Amino acid sequence: MKKLLSGNEAIALGARLAGVKYASAYPGTPSTEILENLATATEMRAEWAPNEKVALDSVAGASYGGARALASMKHVGLNVASESLFYLAYTGVNAGLVIISADDPGAWSSQNEQDNRHYARFAKVPCLEPADSQECLDFIALAFDLSEQFDTPVIVRTTTRVNHSKSVVNVPESNGHEPRPLKPFVRNTAKYAMIPANARRRHPEVEQRTKQLAEWAETASVNRIEWGDKKFGVVTSSAAYQYAREVFDGYSFLKLGMSYPLPEKLIRNFAAQVEKVVVVEELDPFFEHEIRAMGIPVVGKEFFPVTNEFTLAVVRDGARKLGVKVGDAVQNPSGAAAVPARPPALCPGCPHRSTFYALRKLRLRVAGDIGCYAMGALPPFNVIDTLGCMGASFGVAQGVTAVGANTDKERWVAVIGDSTFFHAGLPALANIVYNKGASTLMILDNDTTAMTGQQDNPSTGVTLQGEKTQKIDIEAVVRGMGVQDIFVVNAFDEHEVEKTLKKALAIKDRPTVIISRGPCVFLDQYPQKFVYEVSSAKCNGCSICFKVGCPAIFKGELDTTTKQPKAVIDPLLCIGCDVCAQVCPHDAIGKISN
Amino acid sequence: MMKTDFLLAGVGGQGVLTASDIVAEVGMAMGLDAKKSEIHGFSQRGGVVESHVRWGERVAAPMGEKGRIDYLLAFELMESARWIEFLKPGGVVIVNRQKILPMSATVGDAVYPTEETIESALRAVTDKIVYVDGLEIAKGLGNKNLANTVLLGALARELDVDPELWLDVIVKRVPQKYVEQNKQAFWKGRMGE
Numbered sequence: 001m002k003k004l005l006s007g008n009e010a011i012a013l014g015a016r017l018a019g020v021k022y023a024s025a026y027p028g029t030p031s032t033e034i035l036e037n038l039a040t041a042t043e044m045r046a047e048w049a050p051n052e053k054v055a056l057d058s059v060a061g062a063s064y065g066g067a068r069a070l071a072s073m074k075h076v077g078l079n080v081a082s083e084s085l086f087y088l089a090y091t092g093v094n095a096g097l098v099i100i101s102a103d104d105p106g107a108w109s110s111q112n113e114q115d116n117r118h119y120a121r122f123a124k125v126p127c128l129e130p131a132d133s134q135e136c137l138d139f140i141a142l143a144f145d146l147s148e149q150f151d152t153p154v155i156v157r158t159t160t161r162v163n164h165s166k167s168v169v170n171v172p173e174s175n176g177h178e179p180r181p182l183k184p185f186v187r188n189t190a191k192y193a194m195i196p197a198n199a200r201r202r203h204p205e206v207e208q209r210t211k212q213l214a215e216w217a218e219t220a221s222v223n224r225i226e227w228g229d230k231k232f233g234v235v236t237s238s239a240a241y242q243y244a245r246e247v248f249d250g251y252s253f254l255k256l257g258m259s260y261p262l263p264e265k266l267i268r269n270f271a272a273q274v275e276k277v278v279v280v281e282e283l284d285p286f287f288e289h290e291i292r293a294m295g296i297p298v299v300g301k302e303f304f305p306v307t308n309e310f311t312l313a314v315v316r317d318g319a320r321k322l323g324v325k326v327g328d329a330v331q332n333p334s335g336a337a338a339v340p341a342r343p344p345a346l347c348p349g350c351p352h353r354s355t356f357y358a359l360r361k362l363r364l365r366v367a368g369d370i371g372c373y374a375m376g377a378l379p380p381f382n383v384i385d386t387l388g389c390m391g392a393s394f395g396v397a398q399g400v401t402a403v404g405a406n407t408d409k410e411r412w413v414a415v416i417g418d419s420t421f422f423h424a425g426l427p428a429l430a431n432i433v434y435n436k437g438a439s440t441l442m443i444l445d446n447d448t449t450a451m452t453g454q455q456d457n458p459s460t461g462v463t464l465q466g467e468k469t470q471k472i473d474i475e476a477v478v479r480g481m482g483v484q485d486i487f488v489v490n491a492f493d494e495h496e497v498e499k500t501l502k503k504a505l506a507i508k509d510r511p512t513v514i515i516s517r518g519p520c521v522f523l524d525q526y527p528q529k530f531v532y533e534v535s536s537a538k539c540n541g542c543s544i545c546f547k548v549g550c551p552a553i554f555k556g557e558l559d560t561t562t563k564q565p566k567a568v569i570d571p572l573l574c575i576g577c578d579v580c581a582q583v584c585p586h587d588a589i590g591k592i593s594n
Numbered sequence: 595m596m597k598t599d600f601l602l603a604g605v606g607g608q609g610v611l612t613a614s615d616i617v618a619e620v621g622m623a624m625g626l627d628a629k630k631s632e633i634h635g636f637s638q639r640g641g642v643v644e645s646h647v648r649w650g651e652r653v654a655a656p657m658g659e660k661g662r663i664d665y666l667l668a669f670e671l672m673e674s675a676r677w678i679e680f681l682k683p684g685g686v687v688i689v690n691r692q693k694i695l696p697m698s699a700t701v702g703d704a705v706y707p708t709e710e711t712i713e714s715a716l717r718a719v720t721d722k723i724v725y726v727d728g729l730e731i732a733k734g735l736g737n738k739n740l741a742n743t744v745l746l747g748a749l750a751r752e753l754d755v756d757p758e759l760w761l762d763v764i765v766k767r768v769p770q771k772y773v774e775q776n777k778q779a780f781w782k783g784r785m786g787e
Binding site: 002004108132160161164165166167168239241242243245246311312313316329330331332333334335336338339340341342343344345347379380543546549551553554555 | 605615618619622627628629630631632633640641642653654655656657658659660661662672673674675676677678679680681682683695696697698699700701702704705706707711712715716718719
């Protein structure tokens, strides 16, 4: 049966067809939907882990315990899980173990662009790269087989374009996920316990395995030559293949489905038969350097950029410079210049709004973190000063305080979300308490992992597969870690948030934690509220309510005295969080009267 | 059928992604290869949403490119101007007249362009401009969420594809109780009312 599936849907289906019994992940764009698509599978367990390292260790355990297991993560998630990747490369597996690394060329939803093919070479594990949803389905099955055949974890590296594009997939009629019995764990410390003596013995086996995999790659059907005109021989993979296939129409291709280790003989054979070898690859010159190191002349990054996501136009530009007849670029007059931007904004009713309004008002320095609240770096708040990665806020707060840069004139506050707190905030908080830090820390607890689409986490009380579970009490955790001064505030009460911040900032000799609590607007438990309106008689156009950055508030008619636009609230967008009413100095905003 | 490229653009929450799923599935139902691609993430928070759909005997790239798109379906008035440079000269642009003001204009200093400015930006690329009062028609049918189905009807009017094929795909995508409303909305758009 033919179905239109996203890459992520196809990966999830492929995993089920391969008999996966356990999958674990931390949500992260563009990988999130893989686990979401496994949530309803009854023949397996699918779990949200607090972070990617925990996910991968758990998946290692599932594999050692004899079940096929899958970990999925965005590219930067593999940074977090990398320590586990490296020991897994040495221990190998019992049942098949596959890691999805979903890279994000273009940094659409990420703090960087990062080419995780390097991890395959770095950790010495094989890497497969599907180029569309059909290959996502097919390569997952292959990845599990390879994992078991060569006793290795296998990375399947996708990109945003592969994860989120939909294409036609031949879906088997049967769901076919017959239960696979657990493969018994046979005690073998020389293989599974990486004390130094064992690690030294495993290393040569890892090197040997890479050689065997390279040999396998020579004849693997996932590495295929598509002969055409031999003037150009294009070496490519993943989404780049799709663009190159159209632009280098009629030329010869070596389409690599396995990007590490590379099939040297196949590449030599291909290169020997074409006039010019052109590498078309997104992000880093990974193939280019490997192939050049084989002594084969290639061109690549001088025509196809290292930075940003590829498009047909980008690949066409490079090809044109190489002398390929690709037609002129169509230069339409741009209409975009006349059109204002649509910057993303916190949703109407967002519980983070009061926090960023207060932080801006108090003119604080803010160490930010990863989540919807990253929008505190944008207008009208412009309040976040630093933002790096998951959990970085608390570490940065400790450092600026330790060196004496957190002063009365320039006070720093760190902000982190509930899910991010469990991801990487816990060790950073331990560090602050242990090292006698004195930072002001805010945990914005909206009871969900909002940015990636409202996933549950350790403090929500619900698992990925919908079971009720122990809700971990953030306040108790913080107290248990030794913080004495903990303030819990209602996130929808701006005055309370502001007052509490001042109170916490007055404590300068020990760490303080403010838990600003209020549910994400997308959650069922969001309190039933009323639509608000602006009294045109009372509003004088002071514009203070514009500073809460709410998409429901508009500029209206000019006030006759101040000549400034009065505020208007769109009743279809307003959900009555009350924050604009609280900051209005003229008492002009209230519940709609009829 | 020749290779056909579509670009659907609008604002988060307008149903652009569902509509582009439908366009892609219609292509597949015609026995063609089809691909669809868009960006998730920050764009969901009131930002711009763009979704590409491509039909053909064999489709490689999941997105079309600037100056080569056959049909631009703008779910919001000024978004038509933002994306018009993607249309091939002389291609068809279908424009929903609905305006959704961005925050840069609602509380910032940016100004929503006039209808004349938008029209002239479109005219610079094509004369084939089809305006649709998607939201008004949808409201007339008693459900403002039907606007995207009206727009799909307007797109179907430009294409030589059996309308029943469109309806089959649409009906499969919507809850049973909205099937009749969606059929009506599709035909309103298809008939150019």
